[in-house]
Amino acid sequence: MEIIRADKAGFCFGVKRAIEMAAKASKNGDAASLGPLIHNQQVVDYLTGQGIQVIDSIEELQPGAQLIIRSHGIAPAGYESAAHKNIPLIDATCPFVQKAQRLAAEASKSNMLIVVGDRNHPEVQGILGWAGSHSRVVETLEEAQRLSFFSKLAVLAQTTLPRSTFLEIVEELKSHTEQLIIYDTICNATSERQDSAAEVSERADLMIVVGGRHSSNTRKLESICGKKCPTHLIETADELQQIWFADVRKAGLTAGASTPDWIIEEVYKRMSEILENKDNEETMENFEGSLPELYRGALVKGTVVKMTHDEVYVDISWKSEGVIPQGELSAVRGTRPEEVVKLGDEIEVVVLRLENEDGHPVLSKRRANEIKAREVLAKAAETKEEIQAVAVEVVKGGLLVDLGMRGFVPASQIQPDFVADLNQFVGQTLRLRIIEFDEGKKKLVLSQKAILAEEREQEKEKLFATIKEGDVVQGVVRRLTDFGAFIDLGGVDGLLHVSDMAFSRVSNPSDIVNIGDEVEVQIISVDQSKGRISLGLKQLKTNPWDQAGTKYPVGSTVQAKVVRIAVFGAFVQLEDGIDALIHISQLADRRVGKVDEVVKIGDVIEAKIIECKPEEKRISLSIRELIADKQNADAQEDLENQPEIKEVTIGEAVLSADENEQ
Ligand code: SF4
Structure with missing residues (x-):
């Protein structure tokens, strides 16, 4: 087993210089860098420990603190702003980047300048600042192909760009201009590291690239090596996995330009341990003769031969059966053996230890599941496809x-x-x-x-395309509020306002509908731009006022319950949707000071209809007139019941009087 180290790896000249300048600045007082000094979290953490803060804008700088410009450089506006505020500057812009900035400023005076690189990278943004408006970024060959024709073009590259990408785009630019000026600003440190990594990855079975995941030059090394052999990008030695080295004879090691030596050395040491361990196990294997290859991290197949309440024993064709402890059965804590395997099952397991105190290899089904799942998950993460899980x-x-x-x-x-x-x-x-x-x-x-949310959005669009005002639709009550109910119409909720629930006054929406009810409602209005749908329930019922004129003629008498009391009178309900008013002056045959002296809510009263105007939804009643009518009727009745009075002449009356005197 062998580890091949790339001869050009780790800190480049520009990064090393920036770190040294920052460390020196921290000794002279407070200092902060505009953005992380390098794309390596471990180094940034170390520098923070040295008192160097990371800020996102000049405004965040503490008064009196020094401002460190990192190796990527900044646009001229940044220098002007610092000068205007009298901020002491430590300019750690890499000299190679400074050269690209100078060329950009110069070339853009008389040419359209093309900057080939990542438009979101701070170095490219800084260079554009120096070039001004007479410049643009091209990231890919396709973008270059879409460019129009220019009489004069100049082109330069982000310093960390792969040379092949630059040359390919330069070739394309030749057909977009009469005159092309080419500035090769690619930094040697970058190309040397890339060439060295490519050379090592040609010979290795596996490549380890060490560096920050946000570092573009590290990611480019990963991509270059990945074309030749399986490659893993790690930030620290802790991320190394023994399983990666299962079939590896030669492992390559390289590192991005922002990776310090001490991290590379840690990774190298850990790789050596893994490979040494593997060598020892392989030696044992030779010694054991026909036994299968078994080492820590190996993925092997076996058959379940015994199960206890918290362990599973697996025959892996080794000296003794392997044991899976309960915690290694699955990713779910507390999984019991019988929930995941049964006797005779053939399963895959990862070897955690070659022997426990009883001489059994310790195995993990959970780790084996994980290895198999990773490939599927990586693909699902890329395609964004739906996956299901409990x-x-x-x-x-x-x-x-x-x-x-x-x-x-x-x-x-x-x-x-x-x-x-x-x-x-x-x-x-x-x-x-x-x-x-x-x-x-x-x-x-x-x-x-x-x-x-995506499905809901699609359903919403579909629904809005099919419904219109006046449609009658089915829905399910999802939510109740003080002002109404939200009805799910199949992905979109419409509002059934309390005033559209019934013709009568509704004080609580739950008097009419409840959560989970299936209801039929009418679409009153649709506003697609605001995603609003208003619904009505009462619109599907007959309006009781339509018949009120014939049902409640003036002069007729009704019995009704008092449902509301106001200062000016009492409201009674004649039927669902029709309330009538008895004005305070019509409540009794005397003067009434307060309505509740005469009636209370819930009382059933009898009154006479004295006005009926359905078009204004108004019916007025009177108890006073009903009393008066009754009194008149009684008086009439008394009169009619009096005994008959006989008619007499004056002569008969005098005679009758004389007879009485005698
Ligand atoms: S990669 Fe090159 S340009 Fe970038 S900081 Fe390092 S030496 Fe400077």
Whole structure:
């Protein structure tokens, strides 16, 4: 087994110079760098420990502190701003970048300048600042092909650009101008590291690239090596996995320009240990003769031969059976053996230890699941395809799902609406999309909300395209509020306002509908731009006022219940949707000071209809007139019941009087 180190790897001249300048500045007082000094978190952490802060803008700088310009450089506006504020500058711009800036400023005076590189990279943004408006960025050959024709063009490159990319684009630019001036600003440090990495990866079975995941030159090394052999990008030695070296005879090692020597040495040391361990195990293997290859991290097949309440024994054709402890059965804590295997099952396992105290190899099914899952997950992360998994546990801030490896679904990513209780999802199969997958850090974050929100949006568009005012549709009551109910019409919620629930006055929406009710409603209005749909329930019923004129003629008497009391009178309900008013002056045959002296809510009264105007939705009643009518009727009746009075003449009356005197 052999480790081949790239002879050009790690800190380049410009980065080394910037780190040294920063360290020196920190000894002279407070200092801060505009952005991370280099794309390597471990080094940034180290510098922070030395008192060098990282700031995003000059405004964040503490008064009196020195401002360190990192090796990527900045635009002239940054220098002007610092000078204007009297900020002491430590300019660690790499001399190669400074040269590119000078050329950009010069070339753009009389040519359209093409800067080939990553338009979001700070170095490119700084160079554009020096070039001014007479410049543009080209990232790819396709972009170059889309350029129009210029009489004069100048071109330069981001210092870390692969030379082949630059040459390819330069070739294309020749057909877009009469005169092309080419400035080769690619830094030797970059090309040397790339050439060296390419050369090592030709000979190696596996490449380890050490550097920051945000460092563009490190990622380019990864991409160059990845074309030749399996390649892993790591930031620290801790990320090395023994399993990577299973079939490896020669392992290559290189590092990005922002990787310090001490990290490279740690990685080299750890790789040596892994390979030495593997060598020892292989020596043992030779000694053991026909036994299969077995070493820490090996992925092997075996048959389940014994199960206890917390362990599974597997025959892996080794000296003794291997044992899977309960915690290594699956990614789900507390999984019992019978939940994942049965006797006779052929399974894959990873060797954790060659022997425990009883001489059994210690195995992990969980790790084997993880290895198999990684490939699938990496593909799903790239394609954004939907995957399904069962929620197995509620943890702080979300749910854990089992996908061969543990995945985390944040509470905010479960569904578009707020989730109050996460426990309801445990045991449920979730439809998920990967939103973050970092194999090295074993970080897997997923979202169900992304899928549901997308579907909801599609359903919404479909629904808006098919419905119109006046349509009668079916829906399910999803939510009640003080002002109405939200009805799910199939992906979109419409509002059934309380005033459109019934013709009568509704004080509480739950008097009419309840959550889960299936209802038929009419579309009153649709506003697609605001995503609003107004619904009506009463619009589907007959308006009781249509018949009120014939049902409640003036002069007739009605019995009704008092439903509301106001200062000026009492309202009674004649039927659902028709209330009538008895004015205070009509409540009794005397003067009434307060309405409730005469009637209370719930009283059933009898009154006479004295006015009926359906077009104004108004009916007036009178108790006073009813009393008067009754009194008149009684008086009339008394009169009619008096005994008959006989008619007499005056002569008969005198005679009658004389007879009485005698
Ligand atoms: S890669 Fe080259 S240009 Fe960039 S900082 Fe290092 S030496 Fe300077």
